[in-house]
Amino acid sequence: MSERDPLEGLRPAPVKQDFSQPFWDGAAQGKFLLQYCPESGKYQFYPRPVSVQTGKRNLEWREVSGRGTVYSHTVTYRSPIPVKGIKPYIVALVELEEGVRVMANLIGCPVEAVKIGMAVKLAWVKAGEDNFPAFEPA
């Protein structure tokens, strides 16, 4: 737990799907990779075994900017992570410039300062031993 990130050191390790391994490999190198469907020209998140647009298995992995805006948010007062005395923290639904939404913690932001539409940028945190996407005010 830190002032900047109340969940620091507390996030459970992700249980990974086989087809999402490139995401985790990219994360380990500090690269935010998303699946891209070449036929529709659309990105998608979370990783899937097929394009959600076409159902085909011709997805590519592309590095994205990590820039976006807050689409919605909620301040968590009762956490499912079993720790006593945890500070309230922000879960945001962030809309990336590439046109997908990512659910993530907004860190380095007082809970009363979060606003829909605010600009945010990627900030890696740890979930277990893995790099995991979070965001901070841009």
Added chain:
Amino acid sequence: MPQRDIAIIGASETKIELRSGRTTYDLAGEAMAGALASAGLEKHEIDGLAVTSCFSDAGNPFFSPILAGYLGLQLDWCQTTDLGGAGATGSVARAAMAIRAGLCHTVLVLSADAQSSDNRGDIRGFRGEFQYPVGIMGPPGYFGLLSNRYDHQYGLDPRALAKLAVTQRDHALLNPLACDKLRKPLTEADYLASPMISHPIRMLDCVMVADGASACIVTTTERAKAIGVKRMAHPIGYGERVNHLEAENCPDITKVGQEVAGAKALAQAGMKIGDIKQFHPYDDFLIAIILQMEGLGFCKPGEGCKYVLEHDFHFNGDLPLNTGGGQISAGQAGLAGGAHNLTEALRQLFGEAGERQVKDRSNAMVTGIGWIPYGRNWGSSTVLVLEAG
């Protein structure tokens, strides 16, 4: 012309209890015995079973036939419906289809769960990978995201949510089957003072998970008349939408699948939304009621709070709503919770709702909601229109 060839002829619900220590099978047995008595039917008449999935027996890949065995049922059609809280309404539609297809003639539609006593749910997929590390507080967290977006787009009035909470609680006080822990009077001030779980979701916005079961019996209208059934309810319209707007990466998360499912159900029933005499919406969170009112056309998008403040939803008001207390004030019997709203509608249509009986019991609309996808509105949406016969 709506079809009236299918009839629901009996309905039953157990007491909803917190940590009852009972099994799904015992709760199911009580619900079935009650439904048979309500229908005036012998058990051997049942030749079909549609049962909702449950948390307390999750992981059992043979749930419906094992349950049928416990209940002594020999069947020609047997299935589990895994639409979560939309499972009960979905099961009525599936039962009607199976009967019309000639697979069986009399179906027990059953929902039972003891989630507060024994939760064996292990929901995998994206949850373990991308949800749990974020620490979102499950459904209250998702409904927090949804509520803040709604507030941003339209303005969310806590007085409207409080009014729904109080109305449903008033109904639970009149329902002896509602969970005892919740059968205490509630005021607007109580709602507004209830602790924050995941802003702006308060404790009193949420259902409390409990144990319980409901059952109803679906057969042909012809058969119902032949055995001398005096009152029945016809399912005359049904719509279902799973993963509404799934192909859109960035949908408006205030849009609900009931928009599509409701239009389909009303068209089948040959009705307009203004023809609905009582409304039993699935209520895991109070704002879900408001979003459904908008999606179904009781009012325009963004006008749900105003609509709530302008109407009386008591059993003797202008649009009776969740007259059994709803799940929020009667308790949510796990994944069987959606059957509470259905069973209350049937009791009302049968004229058997006791001191909370509505005056005009000619029809009712019941909805279902099930599961929550990643960063979206809820995943399963059902709408069922019932007509008294």
